Amino acid sequence: MHNDNSNGTRIIALCGKGGVGKTSISALITKILVAQKDKKVLAIDADPAVGLATALGIEVSKTVDDIRNDLIRQIDGKEGVDRQELLSWIDYEMLTAIEEHQNLGFLAIGRPEKEGCYCQINHILKDIIASTASQFDYVVIDGEAGVEQVNRRVMEKVTHLVLVSDQSKKGIQVTKTILDVSDEAIDYESSGLILNKIRSQEEADEIYVPEELTRIGWVPETDDIRRFDMEGRSVLEMPESEMIMAVQSCMEKMGIIKEAN
Numbered sequence: 001m002h003n004d005n006s007n008g009t010r011i012i013a014l015c016g017k018g019g020v021g022k023t024s025i026s027a028l029i030t031k032i033l034v035a036q037k038d039k040k041v042l043a044i045d046a047d048p049a050v051g052l053a054t055a056l057g058i059e060v061s062k063t064v065d066d067i068r069n070d071l072i073r074q075i076d077g078k079e080g081v082d083r084q085e086l087l088s089w090i091d092y093e094m095l096t097a098i099e100e101h102q103n104l105g106f107l108a109i110g111r112p113e114k115e116g117c118y119c120q121i122n123h124i125l126k127d128i129i130a131s132t133a134s135q136f137d138y139v140v141i142d143g144e145a146g147v148e149q150v151n152r153r154v155m156e157k158v159t160h161l162v163l164v165s166d167q168s169k170k171g172i173q174v175t176k177t178i179l180d181v182s183d184e185a186i187d188y189e190s191s192g193l194i195l196n197k198i199r200s201q202e203e204a205d206e207i208y209v210p211e212e213l214t215r216i217g218w219v220p221e222t223d224d225i226r227r228f229d230m231e232g233r234s235v236l237e238m239p240e241s242e243m244i245m246a247v248q249s250c251m252e253k254m255g256i257i258k259e260a261n
Contacts, residue, residue, distance in 0.1 A: 009134055011157065012256060013141040013150050013186070016164035017174035021196040023047065024225045025164050026142035027055035027235040028247040032257070034104050034236065039137040041104050044129075046154050048111035052142040055225075056106065057234025062097040063110025064125060064153075071121055087124070094128050104236075105136065109153055122152075130155050138256075147178050151186045160256055161191040167198060167207050176210050192216035192254045194247075217250035219243055 012029060016022045026043070030052075033041045045052040045060075053060045067090065075086070099106040107129070133139045133155065143150045147161065163178060165171035175193055182188060195218040198204045204218040222243050228235055238244065252259040 009136060009139060010159050010256060011133065011139040011141070011155070012160045012162055013143055013147065013154075013158040013188070014162045014164055015143045015147050015150070015175075015178050017171045020164050020166045020168075020171050021219075021225075022164040023051040023055055023142050024235075025162070025194060025196060025219065025247060026052055026140055027225075028238075028244055029162075029251060029256075030056060030104070030140045031236050031238065032244065032248050032251060033138045033140065034102075036137075036257075037103060039103060040135070042098075042133055042136040042139045043104065043106045044133075044139060044141045044154060045106070045108040046141050046143045046150055048109075048144070050108050050110075053106065053108055055229070055235050056104075057232075057236065058099050058101070058106045060099065060106075060108045062093070063108040064094070064097065064129070065110030065112045067093045067097060068112065068121060068125060090124060090128060094132060098132070107132070126153075126155060130157075146185075147182050148185045157187040159189045160254055161186070161188040162254070163191060163193045163213065164196055165193065166196055167203060169208075172207070172209060172213075176213060179212060190254065192250070194219060194250050197221040216253045217246060219246045219250070 014022050014026045030041060030043045033039065043052060043056060050060055071090065097107060141150060141154055161182060163175035165175045179191060182191065191214060193209060193213045193215050195204055195207060195215065198218040199221055209215050220242055222241065224238060224241050224243050225235065228238060251257045
């Protein structure tokens with residue numbers, strides 16, 4: 001579980017049951033981090049639905065899986081492929097896949113088209129993603145429901161594992177299951193649970209959270225995200241709100257950012 005993170009990059013992976021608002025929380029965390037103009041932030045959309053791109057108002061032209069599938073097509077049936085040449089090609093392709101907006105970089109993992117074991121290719125891609133991530137101060141990963149996909153398709157080490165659930169018993173149970181498998185599936189420093197779409201402090205207090213989960217706060221249910229989504233506007237443009245302040249408070253409690261004086 002312990003990750004030494006010697007280069008100082010803070011890697012935040014968000015996981016939780018589908019429909020609990022994990023992508024919205026990922027987008028708000030990205031917005032809060034990007035506001036630190038002297039910091040470089042990399043947002044990684046590891047969900048095949050590419051919802052984080054939409055929330056941030058970013059158009060994806062190339063995904064990591066596009067690169068993976070192109071590479072498989074290039075080497076299938078060939079012998080004596082020059083490894084250094086391949087690495088140079090992948091490095092270049094990865095650079096072109098990162099969408100940059102001021103101090104924000106964005107990378108979509110995508111959905112694999114080709115089945116089968118291409119372990120060496122997957123390892124190379126993960127190494128390059130990790131190398132790319134090390135050039136940023138913060139990395140925010142919007143993962144699929146389970147943490148295993150983050151390990152298998154993105155990177156093996158994160159500093160902060162953020163579990164997201166709504167008030168439902170099933171949502172809480174999914175986060176507990178994710179935490180239970182995390183020691184085996186991924187290397188992380190700390191974990192915390194954010195309760196999302198909560199109507200009041202009273203409702204938050206009534207929600208049973210197993211003691212294994214560290215509750216770091218709750219985020220109110222508002223129409224802010226829904227309205228921006230309907231209007232096709234980026235969460236990055238959202239003005240200060242109760243929702244943003246709640247997410248910021250959770251980030252401070254978890255040590256992702258320093259508490260404001």
